[in-house]
Amino acid sequence: xxxxxxxxxxxxxxxxxxxxxxxxxxxxxxxxxxxxxxxxxxxxxxxxxxxxxxxxxxxxxxxxxxxxxxxxxxxxxxxxxxxxxxxxxxxxxxxxxxxxxxxxxxxxxxxxxxxxxxxxxxxxxxxxxxxxxxxxxxxxxxxxxxxxxxxxxxxxxxxxxxxxxxxxxxxxxxxxxxxxxxxxxxxxxxxxxxxxxxxxxxxxxxxxxxxxxxxxxxxxxxxxxxxxxxxxxxxxxxxxxxxxxxxxxxxxxxxxxxxxxxxxxxxxxxxxxxxxxxxxx
Numbered sequence: 001x002x003x004x005x006x007x008x009x010x011x012x013x014x015x016x017x018x019x020x021x022x023x024x025x026x027x028x029x030x031x032x033x034x035x036x037x038x039x040x041x042x043x044x045x046x047x048x049x050x051x052x053x054x055x056x057x058x059x060x061x062x063x064x065x066x067x068x069x070x071x072x073x074x075x076x077x078x079x080x081x082x083x084x085x086x087x088x089x090x091x092x093x094x095x096x097x098x099x100x101x102x103x104x105x106x107x108x109x110x111x112x113x114x115x116x117x118x119x120x121x122x123x124x125x126x127x128x129x130x131x132x133x134x135x136x137x138x139x140x141x142x143x144x145x146x147x148x149x150x151x152x153x154x155x156x157x158x159x160x161x162x163x164x165x166x167x168x169x170x171x172x173x174x175x176x177x178x179x180x181x182x183x184x185x186x187x188x189x190x191x192x193x194x195x196x197x198x199x200x201x202x203x204x205x206x207x208x209x210x211x212x213x214x215x216x217x218x219x220x221x222x223x224x225x226x227x228x229x230x231x232x233x234x235x236x237x238x239x240x241x242x243x244x245x246x247x248x249x250x251x252x253x254x255x256x257x258x259x260x261x262x263x264x265x266x267x268x269x270x271x272x273x274x275x276x277x278x279x280x281x
Contacts, residue, residue, distance in 0.1 A: 033175025
């Protein structure tokens with residue numbers, strides 16, 4: 001891997017500064033792509049900022065992007081965003097580390113309002129195949145045959161969510177504003193070694209944010225956090241269910257309420273898991 005301080009990623013690399021505005025077109029594609037109604041609170045969806053978070057890809061990516069997949073997202077919210085407001089965006093690469101046959105780039109993104117107050121911080125972990133000369137089909141392990149395959153007992157607590165969606169290619173196209181890439185176009189996906197379009201992590205993460213907003217209300221926008229891990233890809237045509245459990249006081253912070261969220265396909269494959277929480281009432 002190219003760890004030098006050229007155009008590729010390196011620890012300490014400062015990412016470009018930009019501006020993010022949540023306009024009507026962004027919101028329409030977000031809600032339409034996920035087939036969701038706007039929150040009754042009138043607040044913007046908390047994960048709408050996955051747009052500028054993901055836009056740094058070209059600055060953090062290695063040269064060969066065959067087999068590239070999202071691995072993990074850590075978010076901390078501190079204030080709701082407002083429609084039409086301009087937010088400054090900046091970031092840096094915090095770490096580059098090994099994970100099985102992949103190298104993972106961890107980069108931090110911060111959004112600030114017009115007064116300089118931080119409304120959001122994310123850590124985005126993007127994974128790349130270690131062999132930068134690799135081309136061809138990506139060998140994705142059967143989730144049922146992985147060593148230590150993801151299994152868990154549903155935690156005790158108050159259940160919430162239950163949101164179910166069948167993800168279509170048309171939904172992917174609208175969510176990503178009609179842009180052709182491996183989240184919307186099969187040929188573009190084939191160029192990266194995948195047999196089909198990979199449903200974007202921004203989409204599945206959006207469903208996680210949605211059920212947390214429904215359960216915790218405004219407290220989610222002002223104090224919510226999650227540590228979300230993508231465990232298996234979602235493909236167009238998959239039907240997913242998004243579930244959560246409020247598990248009670250956070251064992252690591254008694255002033256916060258903890259929750260566990262997961263997305264499963266109809267065959268039981270777990271697509272992601274997330275540990276989340278809000279400030280206790």
